[in-house]
Amino acid sequence: MLGMTPKAAAAPKVAPSAPAAPGPQRRRRISRDDPPERRFPVIYRRLEKEYPGAKTALNFSTPYEMLFATIMSAQSTDATVNKVTAKLFTKYRTLEDYANADPQALEADIHQTGFFRMKTKAIQGSARRLLEVYDGKVPDTMAEILTLPGVARKTANVVLGNVYGVVEGIAVDTHVGRLARLLGLTKEKDPVKVEDDLMKLIPRSKWLNVTYLFIEHGRKVCKAPVPRCEECVLSDICPSSRV
Numbered sequence: 001m002l003g004m005t006p007k008a009a010a011a012p013k014v015a016p017s018a019p020a021a022p023g024p025q026r027r028r029r030i031s032r033d034d035p036p037e038r039r040f041p042v043i044y045r046r047l048e049k050e051y052p053g054a055k056t057a058l059n060f061s062t063p064y065e066m067l068f069a070t071i072m073s074a075q076s077t078d079a080t081v082n083k084v085t086a087k088l089f090t091k092y093r094t095l096e097d098y099a100n101a102d103p104q105a106l107e108a109d110i111h112q113t114g115f116f117r118m119k120t121k122a123i124q125g126s127a128r129r130l131l132e133v134y135d136g137k138v139p140d141t142m143a144e145i146l147t148l149p150g151v152a153r154k155t156a157n158v159v160l161g162n163v164y165g166v167v168e169g170i171a172v173d174t175h176v177g178r179l180a181r182l183l184g185l186t187k188e189k190d191p192v193k194v195e196d197d198l199m200k201l202i203p204r205s206k207w208l209n210v211t212y213l214f215i216e217h218g219r220k221v222c223k224a225p226v227p228r229c230e231e232c233v234l235s236d237i238c239p240s241s242r243v
């Protein structure tokens, strides 16, 4: 019997070597030289962490009270407006009370907020238009609310956002405009143009909140005329930082 030659053991198959996996890629740090599109998400995240729950400081219990408080807040502080409205909203209980009030009495009641003659005209004019055209209700669209006397886009954005959750733009007050310029998000001075630049840069879901984050930061750290850059969480990504 012929001897059987044992088969040589088959060599184990070796899988062709895969190309080496790239090592973990380090993301480049955002710097103040980066364009606004890259810096803004970081700015937003940090401010959100600094000021959780940032929101309007104005007190109100009806849509028209918010409207009137916002009209009064121009060139004034929210604290002063709240002091004035604490008495005002008790004395004037309906839109008719504002519409029919003696203008001089209303001027005296809101005197502390400044520009009281202009504001009285805006409040009484708005109260009458709300009663005559809008059935006593503050409208919930930008086009309609802008037809009220003394109401421009900033007031409209504040009222629509805070009362109805309708967000059609970004309220640009003095803090928002200053921060947007210092942070290099716009070069514009006119609030409507600043708003336009911010709306192009910022996702709509953040339009309402960004106003209150910038206001908080503007009040507490990025103050005018001298910002406290040494305390600022944005100093490494802010082109205007002094540190």
Ligand code: SF4
Pocket: 182, 183, 221, 222, 223, 227, 228, 229, 230, 232, 233, 234, 235, 236, 238, 239, 240, 241, 242
């Ligand atoms: S670094 Fe200075 S200028 Fe820039 S946001 Fe902060 S406080 Fe304002």
